Amino acid sequence: MIGRRSIALAAALALVSCAEEVPQVDTSTYGAGENWDNPGGDWAGSHFSRLEGLTKDNVAELGLAWEYDLGTARVQEATPVVIDGVMYTSGNLGRVYALNAVTGAELWTFTPEMDMQVARAACCDFANRGIAVSQGKVMVAALDGQLYALDAQTGAVQWQVDTIVDHTRGYTSTGAPEVAGNLVVIGNAGAEMDTRGYVTAYHVSDGSKAWRFFTIPHDPAEGPQENPELEAALDTWSDETRWDIGGGGTVWDAISYDPQFDQVIIGTGNGGPYAQAIRSPGGGDNLYLNSLVALDRETGAMKWHFQETPQDNWDLTATQPMTLAQMDVDGTSRPVVLHTPKNGFFFVIDRETGRAIAANPIVRTNWASSWNLETQRPNMTPETSDYTNGPQIVFPASPGARNWYPAAYDPTRNSYFAHVIDMGNMLWLPGPVDNVERQPGFMNAGAAIIFSPDLAAAAASLPPPIRAAMEAHPQWQSVLDQPFTSELRAIDPMTGATKWAVPGLGWQDRQGVLATQSGIVFHGNVAGRLFARDADTGEELWHVDTGSSILAAPMTYAVDGVQYVAVQTGWGGGGWGFVPPYAAAYSKGNANRLLVFRLGGGAVPIPADLPALEPAPEPPAQFTDATPAMIAMGGALFTENCGLCHSNQPRAPLPDLRRMNAGVHAGFNQIVLEGLLVPRGMPRWNDRLNAEQVKAIHAFLIDSQTTLRRRELELQRRGLPLDTQSLTILSNF
Numbered sequence: 001m002i003g004r005r006s007i008a009l010a011a012a013l014a015l016v017s018c019a020e021e022v023p024q025v026d027t028s029t030y031g032a033g034e035n036w037d038n039p040g041g042d043w044a045g046s047h048f049s050r051l052e053g054l055t056k057d058n059v060a061e062l063g064l065a066w067e068y069d070l071g072t073a074r075v076q077e078a079t080p081v082v083i084d085g086v087m088y089t090s091g092n093l094g095r096v097y098a099l100n101a102v103t104g105a106e107l108w109t110f111t112p113e114m115d116m117q118v119a120r121a122a123c124c125d126f127a128n129r130g131i132a133v134s135q136g137k138v139m140v141a142a143l144d145g146q147l148y149a150l151d152a153q154t155g156a157v158q159w160q161v162d163t164i165v166d167h168t169r170g171y172t173s174t175g176a177p178e179v180a181g182n183l184v185v186i187g188n189a190g191a192e193m194d195t196r197g198y199v200t201a202y203h204v205s206d207g208s209k210a211w212r213f214f215t216i217p218h219d220p221a222e223g224p225q226e227n228p229e230l231e232a233a234l235d236t237w238s239d240e241t242r243w244d245i246g247g248g249g250t251v252w253d254a255i256s257y258d259p260q261f262d263q264v265i266i267g268t269g270n271g272g273p274y275a276q277a278i279r280s281p282g283g284g285d286n287l288y289l290n291s292l293v294a295l296d297r298e299t300g301a302m303k304w305h306f307q308e309t310p311q312d313n314w315d316l317t318a319t320q321p322m323t324l325a326q327m328d329v330d331g332t333s334r335p336v337v338l339h340t341p342k343n344g345f346f347f348v349i350d351r352e353t354g355r356a357i358a359a360n361p362i363v364r365t366n367w368a369s370s371w372n373l374e375t376q377r378p379n380m381t382p383e384t385s386d387y388t389n390g391p392q393i394v395f396p397a398s399p400g401a402r403n404w405y406p407a408a409y410d411p412t413r414n415s416y417f418a419h420v421i422d423m424g425n426m427l428w429l430p431g432p433v434d435n436v437e438r439q440p441g442f443m444n445a446g447a448a449i450i451f452s453p454d455l456a457a458a459a460a461s462l463p464p465p466i467r468a469a470m471e472a473h474p475q476w477q478s479v480l481d482q483p484f485t486s487e488l489r490a491i492d493p494m495t496g497a498t499k500w501a502v503p504g505l506g507w508q509d510r511q512g513v514l515a516t517q518s519g520i521v522f523h524g525n526v527a528g529r530l531f532a533r534d535a536d537t538g539e540e541l542w543h544v545d546t547g548s549s550i551l552a553a554p555m556t557y558a559v560d561g562v563q564y565v566a567v568q569t570g571w572g573g574g575g576w577g578f579v580p581p582y583a584a585a586y587s588k589g590n591a592n593r594l595l596v597f598r599l600g601g602g603a604v605p606i607p608a609d610l611p612a613l614e615p616a617p618e619p620p621a622q623f624t625d626a627t628p629a630m631i632a633m634g635g636a637l638f639t640e641n642c643g644l645c646h647s648n649q650p651r652a653p654l655p656d657l658r659r660m661n662a663g664v665h666a667g668f669n670q671i672v673l674e675g676l677l678v679p680r681g682m683p684r685w686n687d688r689l690n691a692e693q694v695k696a697i698h699a700f701l702i703d704s705q706t707t708l709r710r711r712e713l714e715l716q717r718r719g720l721p722l723d724t725q726s727l728t729i730l731s732n733f
């Protein structure tokens with residue numbers, strides 16, 4: 001009896017879910033109109049607007065319409081959404097703001113509550129790249145991986161799901177959820193920690209799970225894989241694979257719903273650990289790392305995959321934003337996805353077949369020399385890039401030729417506008433590859449990496465054998481001749497050729513882009529300038545100084561016939577502890593603002609300069625039992641555990657621990673071991689460090705503070721500035 005009833009109930013439920021309406025997407029127009037309905041602007045994620053209220057002739061009359069204080073001082077990477085006069089956007093950690101798009105009046109805000117211990121798993125600051133809106137709900141993924149659906153009218157939580165499969169591992173969420181018909185799809189970050197990537201689709205209506213797709217297999221010893229695609233992928237992982245560490249492949253940014261094929265295209269992340277000699281000793285392509293994977297919207301089954309970086313050794317993720325388009329290929333119009341991942345190539349991939357139509361390098365690449373369209377594989381060059389047997393200089397560097405900052409595609413000009421960084425870094429194995437211990441919930445990159453705009457100078461300070469290997473490397477001359485370029489380009493997708501380029505301020509100056517049909521390209525820079533350029537030539541049409549660093553992409557919308565341009569300000573993201581001296585965040589602090597412009601608007605208020613640096617305060621006396629060995633051990637522990645957040649550089653967003661005052665020194669153990677400041681994002685360490693190790697770190701910091709204070713008092717005596725900065729980032733996890 002009961003059995004029968006539950007069968008009937010199941011059938012009824014099945015009917016209900018079958019009957020669930022799947023909203024259809026109108027793909028007859030390309031580019032956003034008055035509304036900008038998702039962070040990418042339109043169904044194609046084009047960051048392109050059809051609005052023509054702003055023209056090359058009048059854009060110089062732009063002024064501030066309104067501004068809104070986002071109330072924080074960390075990273076801002078989201079592109080706002082505007083629907084019928086209401087702006088919705090996310091700030092760091094997954095805060096959400098709903099504002100009147102004409103006046104900036106606050107309608108509601110949402111701050112996710114979370115155990116801030118999760119900060120320890122966030123490699124790249126508290127970034128959040130945006131919200132999704134559907135069925136009267138605003139959806140956001142908070143840093144701790146909770147997916148929230150908020151009532152678009154009130155901000156009240158309608159449903160909430162925990163998207164993380166294992167909280168003992170270093171998962172976080174930073175990307176924008178993507179609406180796919182009746183579903184919303186979200187992934188996560190943490191491939192350098194100890195995670196295994198996946199995306200999950202939930203019903204927008206009630207948050208119930210529709211399907212989940214893992215991007216890489218699990219340990220075959222633990223039973224069958226979740227789906228047949230993963231059984232097939234197993235062959236591309238070696239028998240010695242360190243499944244226990246995780247494997248990576250996290251989908252931390254781009255997820256694109258392709259309504260024309262009713263498929264969800266995901267970009268998967270790097271391998272974890274980075275070093276393949278640790279991750280999958282003996283090699284293999286390691287599917288589906290660094291790939292675009294198309295999944296059926298309804299079932300989550302794989303339709304095709306295209307691996308952009310096989311055998312990843314270099315953190316060359318494929319999670320960067322995707323642009324859907326229709327393009328002329330040999331006389332026929334093909335549905336394509338345009339993709340510029342970290343690995344330095346510009347891919348034009350057929351959305352129906354998953355095959356690359358074009359794949360041209362846009363920067364120096366020395367992990368692969370070119371792409372073979374016949375075999376659909378790169379021509380790989382391990383001799384110049386495999387660091388298993390010694391240090392290598394690798395192009396592109398792991399921050400990528402491109403990264404999360406969105407590109408814009410203008411189909412009328414066939415131009416892809418994007419910020420591009422051409423730069424290499426040095427990589428080597430920091431120790432033996434056997435028996436590497438998993439660091440639970442923490443960094444497991446397994447590679448030593450040096451990022452620097454001046455690799456030659458960085459090499460000079462390295463141990464002689466590493467320096468010698470660098471100087472003997474075939475790319476050494478290239479490094480000396482052209483250390484880096486960082487520029488905004490207009491690119492022809494099929495050839496990868498640059499139509500025009502304008503230089504950025506430095507290798508840390510990078511930003512998202514907006515393009516309009518009327519021929520304007522908008523972008524900011526970290527010095528706090530917002531530019532309008534001629535889309536045909538790159539020539540500057542207008543700029544305004546805002547005094548606040550801009551990384552995020554501007555967007556545009558119209559209400560009652562008036563066109564607006566909006567952008568969020570805030571420095572941060574990968575490498576956030578190293579604020580370049582040319583950044584507004586360096587001289588004026590890291591104000592998180594939402595700035596909105598219109599023709600005839602007013603002046604932008606500019607934040608005041610920060611006060612000059614003071615010499616480091618007097619540290620307490622060194623521990624009486626401190627030895628040089630203890631201080632050295634403390635230094636190594638500091639680099640390994642603390643350096644990710646505490647860069648100890650001038651004007652860094654987080655405290656310089658060489659400038660601690662007496663009170664902080666007195667509370668050091670409470671802060672570090674007992675978690676006194678966890679709610680403020682300073683993790684607790686008693687699971688990783690014992691009292692003796694923390695004392696060694698403290699001894700190292702007292703020693704550093706003593707040296708720094710002596711030096712700064714001397715500089716002050718001579719009337720010299722105090723803020724000298726290291727330009728080299730060593731990450732050795």
Ligand code: HEC
Nearest residue numbers: 119120641642645654655660664671672677680681682683
């Ligand atoms: C995930 C990022 C992160 C890591 C890793 C981290 N910290 Fe922090 N730490 C913070 C934040 C955020 C603050 C500032 C909290 C606040 O606003 O009061 C902070 C503050 C501190 C302070 C107080 C400084 C002051 O002047 O107020 C101390 C001491 C400190 N951290 C020690 C450490 C040590 C030692 C380690 C390594 C074992 C470490 N931290 C690793 C994020 C981090």
